[in-house]
Amino acid sequence: MKKIIFISFMLFQSLLIGAQEKVQIRTTSASPASSFDQEVGSAIIKIAYSRPLVRGRKIFGELVPFDKLWRTGASDCTVINTSEDISFGKSILKVGSYSIFSIPSVNEWTIIVNTDTTLHGETGYDEKKDVMRFKVPTEKSPNFYETFTIELNDINSKGEAFLKIFWENTMVKIPIKSKEDDTILALIDQHIVKGKTQDATLLFQAANYYYSTNRDYKQAIEWLLEAEKLNPQNFYYPNLRQKLASENKDYPKAIEAAKRAISIADKEKMKKTIELLNHKIADWEVLLKK
Known part of the structure; x- marks a missing residue:
């Protein structure tokens, strides 16, 4: 009987040790992935991007240098997909998927739309694959944004909207219009x-x-x-x-x-x-x- 109890105890201990060895503590992502679909007029616009955090750092002008190419987010490149041709900025963005890059400056950003959606960050970026570049003014955001945020809002009955990019105390707005x-x-x-x-x-x-x-x-x-x-x-x-x-x-x-x-x-x-x-x-x- 004692031998059975001893064997059972040892088996329990081995199972417990095995379970303890498999325990892992998973840290949260530094730049959580996000995506959303939004109907604007007759178009369905999809955005997929990563959302880095401020974490006490100075963002624009330091972590994100001024006047240099930026992935407009973190991790893989930010991607926009449109189900139909739309007005994006002041040009026509044809149906399809595109990456969004930017060159932030103090008073304005250069918004870049590129056909390569496979990039990780700026690595491998090819200016020859750009389909458009245009400038938008910077604005002070209404709130402090700890998390990098892209929104599609201010949608009206004419199928007009704004793609808004927020981080820290900065905001830029890109006008969009459905056909x-x-x-x-x-x-x-x-x-x-x-x-x-x-x-x-x-x-x-x-x-x-x-x-x-x-x-x-x-x-x-x-x-x-x-x-x-x-x-x-x-x-x-x-x-x-x-x-x-x-x-x-x-x-x-x-x-x-x-x-x-x-x-x-x-x-x-x-x-x-x-x-x-x-x-x-x-x-x-x-x-x-x-």
Whole structure:
């Protein structure tokens, strides 16, 4: 019995020692990898990059020297992929994947887009593979950024955005624009302006696009009036018209359009919508009395 206990004890000890020998303490990455996809208009833009930390160091002008090529991040080169041709800076970036390098200076950065996405840092960089270079001014970032950060934000209804690069107290912004806005405007010109369409849905869509992109509201109202002639019982046409007229501060036309929308909504028993529109009418009537 003692022999069995002894053997069991020795087996346990050997297993324990073996387990201890396999224990490893893994340190966190000095430059964590990151990636994201962002829809901008009709384009899908993907960014993959590494994020070095400040860690008490002076970054620009020391760790990242001024006026020298920089990988714009750490580890492997920063990569941008676009699903369609986009405006990047002031040039057209064709569909595909590219590396982003930069030359930081005190007051501006030179942004470099290169076709080689296989590079580790600046090693092997070939200027002949550049597809564009342009300058952007530096700005003071709104916050201190301990971690190198790339964001795609300030996206609007026209498919415009900014690629923003932050680190320490520095920020640079690169304007981006999808081709969606140009495509839609071309369709409006072809089918509505020149083609004089008799399609109420297309007229509404054009007016709604002008509304969402803050364009000519008077023209949008004209298209909606044409759409209402073609389809008098569509609630959405006068409802959008009251919004446009209100934005133009043309309250008499806003009231007329809202009342028209209410007459259609009443048939559909849209009680909450009717209540909201009646509140708007009351507010506009007060404004007209001032």
